[in-house]
Amino acid sequence: MRLTRVIITGFRSIQKSEEVVLDPRINVLIGANDHGKTNILDAIKCLNDDCPVTEEDRNWDLPVTDAVKVQWHFAVDKEFLDKYQEIKQETTEKESGDKKATDFPPIDPIPEKAPPEPAYFATNSDYELIFYREGVGATSKVRVLSTPVKIPEEKETELLTLRPRVELFEAPKTNLIDRVNLAELTTAKFEFMQGIFMLAGLWENRDAVFIENDTTSKLLDEASDRLTKILNDKWNQGKNLTWSLKHVGNNGDHIEIKIKDPSVKGRYTRPSLRSSGFQTYFLISMMILARTQNNKGKFIYLFDEPGTYLHPHAQLDLQRSFEIISDDAQLVYTTHSLFLINKNYPNRNKVISKTESGTKIDQKPFLKNWKSVRESLGILLSNNFLIAEKTLLTEGPSDVIYILSCIKRLKTLGKIDIDLNDLSIVDAGSSDNYVAMAKLMLSEGREIVALLDGDSSGDNIETKLNKICEKELQEKRLQIHKLPKDKSTEDIFTDITILKGSIKSTAEYLVNQGVRSWEDKIDLDDEIKKIKSTKNKTLGKLIDEVTAGMFVEEEKISKLSVSLDYEDKAKTNELAPTEEAKTTMESLKEKLQLRGEKSAEKSVFEVVPAS
Template sequence: MYISKIALTNYRGVKERREINLSRFSSIVGKNDAGKTIILNAIATFLDVKNFAITSTDFNEIEHPIKMEFVFTSFELIELLTTKIKSKVKKTEGLDEFIQDFIFDETIIYKREVNNQGKSWTSEYVLLNDFVREDLKGLYFKSDEEISAIIDSNIIQIPVEGKGRNSKAEKIKHIKLHFLAEPRANFWIIDDMKIGSLFPDVEMFKADYGLEADTKFKTASVTEIEGYFIREQTRLAVFQNEINIEMQKEAAILKSYMQEYASNLQDIDITPNIAWKDAIKSVDVSFQFNGDDKFIPMTHKGTGYRRLFMVARFRYLAEKSKGNNIIYLIEEPETFLHPTAQQDLLKALKELSLDNQVVTTTHSPVFAGATDVEGVVLCAKDGQSNYENVIEGNEQEFLFKIIDELGIKPSFNLRDNFDKILFVEGQDDGTFYKLIASTLLNMDLKNILILPCGGSSVESFINIEYFKKNGRELFLILDSDKGLKVRDPKKPILQQQLVDKFNSDFGQAYSLKKSNIEYYFHPDALKRYYFHLKDEVIDIFDDDEDLKEYFKEKRINKNHNVNIFESMTSQEWEAVVEQELLDFIGLLN
């Protein structure tokens, strides 16, 4: 579940209602004091008001309430809502129809309001699609007698199956079928079902990030240690038994002493209450660099090192895929980082956003340039903070506003003799196509300028637009992303739209038959590279299956893809590469 849209009213620099669209990976850009951090703080408070409490300064006008509306997107909403609501009813017949009334195009829409500072909300609402007619509105919240009255007065037939009465939800199901032609509308209702408890957790990292302020890191680390205690209960039971024996010895000695003062004492029992999960109260991090005589606490190191630790931590989280359903809010992640470290952090955050959501504020062309245009938010201040997203038809105008704001420039110069340019998604993709050309077509692409463009990102659009003006033949090969169609149905569509746009406006483009280059791994090459797979039965991957969990289960690391491709024979390449791709690469000759 991730946030796809928020609307703020009377919050900090926002006076009147302002709406902001977000993606799984979003970059918020704008001048200082334009209102970038407002978005991060609003998300943090909405999801965790106890740790990000409302203060008096959060109210733009203290006499009016703060209102926040959030749209959450998930392809598992039915399952999530069923789990939450099912626990409150005895019979589930008709429950699906009730749940569907909360879902709007794979989203649920939730509103929280607060009138005073503190660590709780004044009211919480969820949006429900319901009948407009007053006597039919709120069927699920009417009494059994009211439901029966509607059934009787409208002569609605309720089929009875099996023993006992029909459930209330089942009766309502048939009432709704009877009044199928009645007009419906959307209404806010009080969240008595606690649907808000389904929302993701949140972690926030401010621009002055330091471990001493990072309670979330400490909490997460303590949780991991607690997990170790749970896994090692058998071994810990031995220690616990030894402690109990020692305590009983002490009790026996104390009994003999105490009986001298209280002759009627029979025995003493001392039983320690051992809670291993409470054994670790905090976690400290220290570094020892060349020239250091001892470990130096992280809090004594410069901000740059603390930021580098953040890079390492996010790379760890991305690799481990720990903490699914978490929203990470990061203020100016580029601060104090060398450009190389920025790229490392960016890669980790993009990986993390596949299962979670990452929202950053940034002044960095590196971060904004690598963000899909749908995930960029432009902030400006004119009396109050205003926010702008791309809308269909104004992509170019919006992107050049981002250029003006951040000064993004094309990543490559033109001091060369290349007359053709091939845009690909990443550095490894370039190697992939060179190997296909040399192995199957006996072509050397050394005279072709191959540029990674990052797919449908801001940077890719700017680079392609820039090179269009230089009189070169332009080519583009993009992943089809078919394997993401369940997790992110829009992604394959967006990829194809970019291919179509390139074909009409820039040059010639091709969309891979398979989801992405990793789908072209030949099973025999995988077995040669990963010894632990040598006895596995592996078929050539289907074009559109989702391999994420399979790769994780089989410990196949996409970072090794160049090594795997370089080991493949011509026969293996022929078995996995479609003729259409060969024909397209042949156009580069």
């Protein structure tokens, strides 16, 4: 079962009822500090029996006659429905069973007191199993509120066992412990080392390796190679490190992690001596691994500001690792970092804000160009706040919209796997500004692909880039991707039917608003029919010419206005992008070395079996 929503009333900063609609995999609670993000996590955690609602959790402005209440709504699966439909059927048959036949003549029955009717939970039509807590203190226990089918109340204890365990992970407040003996290894304080042993394939041999001899030394060497390979493959910032597990102490009764870092020439280093960000990434990942393996079952994982000490690169790596974890567990995390906002799935993001009436939740913060996110985090539009390290430069703002729309459609259809958190698509402007933008991006250490139309403008920009950015082109920090001759972004990345509809809608809007006037005797449908890919002219250029001829003013339609309408129409259209669009995106993905959404085949959270 996955949690679909939580309804919270009178809990800490939430005075009135607030509903959090949840994605079945990953959820991001975005907001400034002290706006109530952590309070929502703690309310979710109260699903556990050992996390009661206390008097301190009661909202300070809640009327004394009102109770604190939290409801957890879970979507049930077919297995649940099949099982409890059978129980319902068995109960019905038992209640209405036929009388037994006998050989004796019937006699008047002795009046008996009818058995009481069994009590049933209230039912709902949403296929949900709903749990709740109401009030505070010892009497505020988790109970069943409603079921998707008719289930006797006597089954409550059984239903309560179906709850997933909620685990909260916080940023480390002390240094990692990277040295351990056998007695310590199995204690909760050493979860980090448990995760290391599991990842390296040592966990099954833990009873034997805490003594130094030729056999155990070889086991540690093999485990070190496994650990290095996995971490180098999956962790962007740690790809140059070599990890070693070494015997230390009295006859090898302790095992210690050492790191060979190319930037540290004179000695080994250790995780406990590294930065807070380094320690955070590994503490979280290894604790998750250890806790999951030690407690088999279903989980909801909560993370309170996991990116606090992480470099932006590591935050993106963490997002990709979260995608792997969410195959088996549901995740909710809080953040006020731009690099932990999910661009692949905008619906996963929720903005948490503080108002005079308490904490409020915006379920759709991606609307109006992420306005509520920008307001919550104090970001101006000019900050271009979701720029990633790998950048695709385009010749205009409409190109950005067409390309992004195409990528999203290809991802939805399973035709391409690109992590949008890894990519920024930037309008570099006209040929006069394009080279300057490229130099600016290169000065920030970005990897850039310049996407150019197959026309004279693209030729002009290419000539300038070859002259001014010769060194960067040789180093492949900058690469040029030229579209085929007489092809523009509109030719490759748009659906011509949707595009024609958007041009028509935009033209009609301009006339209806009094901004433009139709050219005399113009037939709009005939003009729209002229818009199609040709051999001697880019579609972008053709659109400019055709639309300019529609109006008395002889002024072309804004490509940006058309693209914004196109974006809206494309969201509700199920047409697949062309094969040319797919192959072009695959080529751009390869040049930019874009990663997929997940951490590839194995993640830092996956146990490696001992050989």
